[in-house]
Amino acid sequence: xxxxxxxxxxxxxxxxxxxxxxxxxxxxxxxxxxxxxxxxxxxxxxxxxxxxxxxxxxxxxxxxxxxxxxxxxxxxxxxxxxxxxxxxxxxxxxxxxxxxxxxxxxxxxxxxxxxxxxxxxxxxxxxxxxxxxxxxxxxxxxxxxxxxxxxxxxxxxxxxxxxxxxxxxxxxxxxxxxxxxxxxxxxxxxxxxxxxxxxxxxxxxxxxxxxxxxxxxxxxxxxxxxxxxxxxxxxxxxxxxxxxxxxxxxxxxxxxxxxxxxxxxxxxxxxxxxxxxxxxxxxxxxxxxxxxxxxxxxxxxxxxxxxxxxxxxxxxxxxxxxxxxxxxxxxxxxxxxxxxxxxxxxxxxxxxxxxxxxxxxxxxxxxxxxxxxxxxxxxxxxxx
Ligand SMILES: [Zn+2]
Numbered sequence: 001x002x003x004x005x006x007x008x009x010x011x012x013x014x015x016x017x018x019x020x021x022x023x024x025x026x027x028x029x030x031x032x033x034x035x036x037x038x039x040x041x042x043x044x045x046x047x048x049x050x051x052x053x054x055x056x057x058x059x060x061x062x063x064x065x066x067x068x069x070x071x072x073x074x075x076x077x078x079x080x081x082x083x084x085x086x087x088x089x090x091x092x093x094x095x096x097x098x099x100x101x102x103x104x105x106x107x108x109x110x111x112x113x114x115x116x117x118x119x120x121x122x123x124x125x126x127x128x129x130x131x132x133x134x135x136x137x138x139x140x141x142x143x144x145x146x147x148x149x150x151x152x153x154x155x156x157x158x159x160x161x162x163x164x165x166x167x168x169x170x171x172x173x174x175x176x177x178x179x180x181x182x183x184x185x186x187x188x189x190x191x192x193x194x195x196x197x198x199x200x201x202x203x204x205x206x207x208x209x210x211x212x213x214x215x216x217x218x219x220x221x222x223x224x225x226x227x228x229x230x231x232x233x234x235x236x237x238x239x240x241x242x243x244x245x246x247x248x249x250x251x252x253x254x255x256x257x258x259x260x261x262x263x264x265x266x267x268x269x270x271x272x273x274x275x276x277x278x279x280x281x282x283x284x285x286x287x288x289x290x291x292x293x294x295x296x297x298x299x300x301x302x303x304x305x306x307x308x309x310x311x312x313x314x315x316x317x318x319x320x321x322x323x324x325x326x327x328x329x330x331x332x333x334x335x336x337x338x339x340x341x342x343x344x345x346x347x348x349x350x351x352x353x354x355x356x357x358x359x360x361x362x363x364x365x366x367x368x369x370x371x372x373x374x375x376x377x378x379x380x381x382x383x384x
Pocket of ligand 1: 173177178179180181182249252253254255256
């Protein structure tokens with residue numbers, strides 16, 4: 001993007017060898033490869049779309065890849081989130097993807113941002129990059145990413161997936177429509193199911209994420225026809241691609257002639273969403289047993305009453321009765337996974353929502369509580 005920057009750089013012998021197939025493309029060549037090397041791309045999410053994005057951008061030699069994520073790898077992610085391996089289950093996605101990218105291409109830098117992107121941090125972060133590639137799975141973050149990109153003048157390489165269908169575009173308000181021009185209002189909460197609820201074909205994010213990676217690389221190279229002003233629709237069952245022409249909305253509240261949005265807003269409220277998007281918040285007793293067996297550094301909190309502990313207890317759990325969870329939240333670590341447990345599950349789910357309200361992000365509810373533990377893991381624990 002910045003030609004002054006690229007002129008001062010050069011490619012090492014190792015890079016010339018590695019990028020040989022790019023160098024023989026006249027549309028890339030050494031100059032294009034230097035542009036990629038100077039390029040800074042921010043990936044929002046290291047999940048289904050973020051995986052192929054990260055892998056292909058790293059392989060292509062994009063010099064700096066920033067990744068925003070705060071989640072950890074779960075077994076059910078591996079069906080589609082190909083940057084992560086089985087050995088990474090239980091580890092933060094950022095650490096997992098960073099290790100994979102450094103192994104794939106040691107000539108690039110990976111910048112990890114372990115945070116939930118929100119109105120307080122998005123502008124500063126987006127400003128530090130040339131292109132943003134959106135791999136989020138919820139509407140609140142999608143509008144947030146859009147507005148942050150419009151307000152900072154950055155192109156937003158968009159992709160979304162559900163079941164067997166996906167879509168992609170490039171939203172660049174400096175020369176075309178933004179996401180809000182096309183989708184002015186978020187769907188009512190609950191109308192569009194999440195992939196966790198409705199399912200997603202594992203290879204689908206591979207197709208859409210690879211299209212996003214292609215568009216990102218073209219933006220950095222400044223070559224080809226990008227998806228600015230076009231929405232690409234993909235149906236994996238039909239194996240068909242369709243294209244919609246998109247127009248800039250002159251009345252768009254963020255990129256129109258008289259914008260009303262001049263700074264980032266409350267996107268959870270705008271989307272009518274719960275304060276935090278639903279993620280997989282349950283953990284089975286089998287998974288807990290496996291993870292404890294592997295010596296994972298997680299905290300189990302038993303929110304039952306004292307008399308119940310006298311009947312049956314988890315030997316490894318911290319005890320904070322439900323009624324005390326709010327005022328004793330400071331006793332719990334924010335940087336480790338906290339698994340909440342009760343007799344059968346409902347009270348620990350309440351405790352989980354209480355802790356979410358206090359800003360905890362790494363929480364799980366033990367499905368079926370100690371009763372399930374007794375039935376499925378340790379029959380010596382009495383049932384009651
Ligand atoms: Zn707009």
